[in-house]
Amino acid sequence: AEDEEGAESADDVNSDSGPEEEDDGPDSSDEEVDEESEDDAGADVDTLADDDDDESKLQEIDKVLGTKEKKTRGVSVFPPEPKRKGREPKDEYAGGDTSDEEDIRNTVGNIPMHWYDEYKHVGYDWDAKRIVKAKQGDAIDDFLQRMEDPNFWRTVRDPQTGQKVILSDEDIALVKRIMAGRNPDAEYDDHEPWIDWFTSEVEKMPIRNIPDSKRSFLPSRVERQKIGKMVNALKMGWAKTRAEQERLKAARKGPKFYMLWETDHGKEEMRRIHDHVTAPKRPLPHHAESYNPPPEYLFNENEMAEWKRHEDEPWKRKLHFVPQQFKSLREVPAYDKFVKERFIRCLDLYLCPRGKRTRVTVGPEYLIPKLPSPRDLQPFPTMQNLIYKGHTDMVRSISVEPLGEYLVTGSDDHTVKIWEISTARCIRTIPTGDIVRSVAWCPNAKIPLVAVASGKRVLLINPKVGDHLLVKKMDDLLAEAPRTDTLDNERVRTAVQWGEVTEEDHKLGVRIAITHFREVKQVAWHGRGDYFATVMPDAANRSVMIHQLSKRRSQLPFSKSKGLVQCVLFHPVKPCLFVATQRHVRVYDLVKQELLKKLFPSCKWISSIAIHPKGDNLLVATYEKKVMWFDLDLSTKPYQQLRLHNSAVRNVAFHLRYPLFASASDDRSVIVSHGMVYNDLLQNPLIVPLRRLEHHDRVNDFAVFDVVFHPTQPWLFSSGADHTVRLYT
Template structure:
């Protein structure tokens, strides 16, 4: 019997394990209550730990919800191949495309992930999906030409319709009769009769029809062996005579009324020489074909035809095999030239009648000023399309222009009644609006002299002009502005200075009917466009610098680029030209893409975009890049035709208009 030693924590048995292994001890050793409680608590702790480990949400991976991260719906993903996003979420926001893995990331994932071979890319969710064993087995079956259903057996036993029980012996084991192996006596009699008729010559086979022989009477003429060298040369150089033209409607016995001559046309045809007549006969109308008389000029026409065939020499003219695509210029892909306006954003309704002029805030591009024939000027918020302010003037508006300086919220408006109004828009920063209001009241309108009368009416400055004003443009510094009158007179152009309230006429002689003017963006030069020419004047030296020939019959609009070295001119004869002032005085490029007169030209200040607007209701957008390097040629490509537009101005900060 084993000894037991009682200690502080319970009883310790000396040899219980050995006795149990030998099977000599069937009774468990005595354990105190404290040890049992400790073991029970330890088992509960393990169970709780195991339960927590099984319920840990990070121990397993579920992709049920990850597959639906892109809530774009069941639509073709190919719609967004050329876009930077993959669709829109429930809030209408763009969902960016997932970043593509580089070749290094793909190689590392292939080497580190043992399940890489069973992962495929899901374009709908934008993630990698791991195939299950069943899916892999299905793919293997399809690749090997088996049934895609896993475990499908096409050769399963089926129910026999004759007998459902399997047996090793046939049901009917009777041998076939002997008569099946003996020749029939009736067939023997028939065969014997046929043999006897053949021997006697009574039986004859079907007669074969002889084919009729066809003889070619001219076969010898086509044989080259019997031809001489001169005959072969004539065969090679043979040119068939040109066919006579087919008759027209005028040669009909019952032609339409529009083909018959009236008295005036008949008199002109009779007085003209025979070679000058458009047709050699006079069309006549008959009610029936039997009433048509004999053609009196039939012999003459046959004789002239014979003379043409006999006397007129013929010549073989080789036709050039030119691919039409080789004649077209190589144009870049329009998607590579983005951004440019493509679709209509929204309409702005508010004016009654036509909108004659618009102008965009030059610095921030948040405001748009429009003037209509209803005598109102409206200030719009471009982002929302909401009308912020409405100002009334004394007549239909002809031109509206924002001040190009960001420290002044000024708008100049020219309207019928020989007046120009300058007022504060009161839109934007309150401090800038207050400074602009102060600037308007500090303008010394009382000291104005000359033909232009400066007046201050309430919160605006009004200039009374001697003639109706067609156009008003600002200088880049915001202190000068120029106006163009409608009348063809020497004093049709005026330059006004805001800080001194003075106006002066730079020309004393008439140089042509002025259509448009513009200030040079960076140098003291003044651009004047008449009907067919563009003149460049130096304001510092008061002399003509350059006279450009546009090739346009009637210029309607003109705008310089940001550097002022290029001019874009549009005309009423549907022509649009690009003038490079450093290159030549003649147009560098000219286009004719509109079906009606061009009314406006606009050039973007930040993007290489150019647009022309026409009376045909379309706006043509061009990609026009001006290179600073003089060794590179400028680029211009038509990229988009916008429809249902009246006037155009480019937005100063984005690619919209």
């Protein structure tokens, strides 16, 4: 019975809201629905909603409800508007929530998510609870998902939450369009027909031919108001001519007078003192001003006499009063100069001008010069490559062949060894019979000779390596002594003698032996290879001697002793000789035979010196742990002092091709530094420490004795007290 009543009520409603009523349009009369029919329809809906089998009845009931709801609100049903051609506007809220209403679980914001790599969570949700990272499977789990999950290829990982998200078909289509280089919007038409509003063809008729408006023929209302204001100004006398306006401007620019001490009408800035400087405070009392000062602050007889002598010149006194001693504070009398001091204080405050001193605060980081990175200054030796073993005692001196293929070393085991650099193989060993203090290979590649200072003798040895033609030619030249008519003076003949060698020494390679009257410490070659100098520190005014190989002559360049000579060095370009004593370095001109300049290293004991290949800069090593760089064109004092070592610096050396120099010390270290000398004389040399090499062992407080660079490669050789020679590359 209820079903039949519901069907009848539905038919009644449908008959009331049929298509004929909808076609009437807005002029049709609105129908009201009584409460009884509405209640009957609601009951019918509840009854039929429970019946899932009769779908046709449910559709009719839905139509009834829609029609009755519109009528109860007083809204008439209009016919639907015709659809426009083209694309329909897309509803922003049709697909669900917008991006602003998106459910963002992770509230950490737009930050790099790799910050949470070391944590077990990836952020925090809206309740401030940690979002635990999802479990990441291994390679087996990944393979199983790849094989079993059909959506594996469209699954991505959300970096905010770590969860796996399956991309929809729309997302896949969007990704494909982006990868194909097309517009992401699928509904956008790239080839939409273009409407050419303005053509390039000249038309006969104008495009816009609108007749002029009525307003264009009427006078302007705004202009009428402006003219009215101008007429009113003329009537009232407010309008001024140009001459009158210029006179008013001139009157305004004239001198202004104001009351100097006016406070009622003047501005506040006129009464204010700008940049007020506070008065300096009085100095705090010293111990001498105490009523019971210590005895050392009281004047004795001499100090009292000195104080009285400056009675007419009180500004020369140390103190403006005489310290006195009292047993208690109540015994202190009144200060008789109190009023005078206060008066002088007032005069100072009143008459003396005050000024502000700007204190410049410079941080320690600004005082440190900005140096380039060592990586930008390569190549330079950084690691130990070869070790030359064979000596049984300390290796004091080393030297490299000008072509860079062989190395000569001198040791305290009374031997000189010649090595092949590339293989560290000892080619020849030459016994000398005494401690070898210095060895020097001739810098001229055409003269294969090695000068060895052993005891009181200087041996010129043919190493018999390299070009055999040069070796044979050198033996032929040294076989016979040249004939000279000049005789050496008595001082030279008593100091040195050129002599022949024995057959045994000749077989070993010794060609000439020069015997000195004192022990020889150093041998230094001239750049051309014909001259070499020797140093005998104990020989006083005959400590430096210069020998000529071609004539087999010797000469004494100095007649007086200027100090204990440590080492000598020839200038690479000019005819100059550097002589280093204990505390000074003197530069002599060998042609003019005069002193050019005297360098002051400000040290107590110089150990060695080295000259730059260009000849404008000098390195001085001292036993006081310092290495000093001298710019000979700049000053006689060191340009820069390097305190890089912790013990005495034994030797320094420059590289012939690269801007490198090295220093060897008894602290087991060899420090390689960058020393760039520019052609511009206004630019200072650039000095940058690069690498500290510590591979030698310390023996009896001695470590590294000598250091020398390879002539062509950025390699470094060092000899030490551990009986070895090491190559750094």
